[in-house]
Amino acid sequence: MSRQANRGTESKKMSSELFTLTYGALVTQLCKDYENDEDVNKQLDKMGYNIGVRLIEDFLARSNVGKCHDFRETADVIAKVAFKMYLGITPSITNWSPAGDEFSLILENNPLVDFVELPDNHSSLIYSNLLCGVLRGALEMVQMAVEAKFVQDILKGDGVTEIRMRFIRRIEDNLPVGEE
Amino acid sequence: MLETDTFKLHCFQTLTGIKFVVLADPRQAGIDSLLRKIYEIYSDFALKNPFYSLEMPIRCELFEQNLKLALEVAEKAGTFGPGS
Numbered sequence: 001m002s003r004q005a006n007r008g009t010e011s012k013k014m015s016s017e018l019f020t021l022t023y024g025a026l027v028t029q030l031c032k033d034y035e036n037d038e039d040v041n042k043q044l045d046k047m048g049y050n051i052g053v054r055l056i057e058d059f060l061a062r063s064n065v066g067k068c069h070d071f072r073e074t075a076d077v078i079a080k081v082a083f084k085m086y087l088g089i090t091p092s093i094t095n096w097s098p099a100g101d102e103f104s105l106i107l108e109n110n111p112l113v114d115f116v117e118l119p120d121n122h123s124s125l126i127y128s129n130l131l132c133g134v135l136r137g138a139l140e141m142v143q144m145a146v147e148a149k150f151v152q153d154i155l156k157g158d159g160v161t162e163i164r165m166r167f168i169r170r171i172e173d174n175l176p177v178g179e180e
Numbered sequence: 181m182l183e184t185d186t187f188k189l190h191c192f193q194t195l196t197g198i199k200f201v202v203l204a205d206p207r208q209a210g211i212d213s214l215l216r217k218i219y220e221i222y223s224d225f226a227l228k229n230p231f232y233s234l235e236m237p238i239r240c241e242l243f244e245q246n247l248k249l250a251l252e253v254a255e256k257a258g259t260f261g262p263g264s
Contacts, residue, residue, distance in 0.1 A: 053234065054227040060195055061216070061223040067195055141196040 020114045027127060037124040044126070048133020049140075056138040059085065071167050072096075074144070075103050078135070078165075087111050091163075101167040110154065110161050118155045126150050132163065143171040190215060198222075214254040221246045 026047075030040045059065075063081055068074040079091045089111065095104040112128045126132075132148040139146045145168040152162035182189035183206060192200045192215035200215050200222075225243035226232050232240055 054223075056196060057194065057198070057219070057223040057227050061219045143197075 016111055016114070019111065020116075023112050023130070024116065027125075031122065031125070037122055037126075041124075041126045041129050044129035045133040045136070048130040048135075049137035050133075051130070052134040052137020052139075053141050055086070055134060056141045059138070068142075071100060071103075074139070075105075075165070079105060082138075095164075103165055104151070105163040105165065107161040107163070113155055113161075116155060123156075126153070127155055128153075128161070135163070135165065140171065145169050145171055192216070192219065194219060208255070209258040210254050211258075214250065217250045217254075218247065221250060 027040070027044070030043050031037075034040050034043065059082055063085065065077050065081060068077060075093050079093050083105075084090050089107060089109060091105040091107045093103055094106055096102070110128060112131070116127060118125060118127065128150065132150065135148040136146060147164075147166040147168060149164055150161065151164045152158035152160055154161050181191065185206070187203050188206045188208070188211070190202045190204065190211045192202075192212075194200075200218050202211055202215060202218075204211055221243065222238075225240055225246055226238045227234075229240050229242070232238065238244075
């Protein structure tokens with residue numbers, strides 16, 4: 001899957017089945033390694049974070065979006081540009097808090113969980129927690145400290161998957177952001 | 181951009197705070213698009229290499245190869261095109 005300098009019309013398409021299988025293999029291996037759901041959730045978040053800090057550059061280099069002036073713009077860019085670009089879905093943005101510092105992303109479908117069913121012994125596993133880490137890592141690199149967490153999950157019987165995004169603060173210090 | 185008689189220093193800063201600095205001949209054109217291209221090359225060959233750690237010097241061969249290619253392309257294009 002290595003890219004040439006001049007891709008031209010070379011197709012970038014990869015099977016989404018392979019993606020689902022890869023992610024599934026990752027989660028199940030983590031479950032074997034850590035034996036309890038909370039630790040797996042933490043690892044998924046960490047891995048997502050490491051992806052996010054790199055993904056943001058690819059996103060900015062390719063999408064040409066400018067600086068966002070407020071959290072609402074950020075929400076729009078995340079849902080309409082970023083999710084579309086990387087997962088081929090466009091979540092809807094709802095449930096803005098009165099202060100404008102919290103919103104929800106509603107995912108009607110989630111490519112990570114195609115064909116997945118959560119067994120009873122993994123009821124507190126947040127299967128797609130990688131996504132929360134990605135969002136957190138990516139936004140941190142553009143000087144925003146946020147919290148992302150799943151509040152509804154199709155895998156747990158809810159009708160939709162809902163990620164709650166909360167703006168914590170603007171990051172003013174210019175210390176290099178490392179990976180976790 | 182810093183300009184002297186012997187060179188122009190172009191700087192492109194990303195929204196994440198990374199700065200790409202190019203020193204070029206004052207008559208060289210097309211540096212803006214070169215800087216964007218370098219950003220893409222960085223996001224591909226440095227960041228997508230899981231063995232490259234952020235903030236460290238980039239010692240990735242593919243990165244250097246592609247960077248070299250981009251510089252060659254820019255050099256050729258810049259001498260014929262109008263100023264950017």
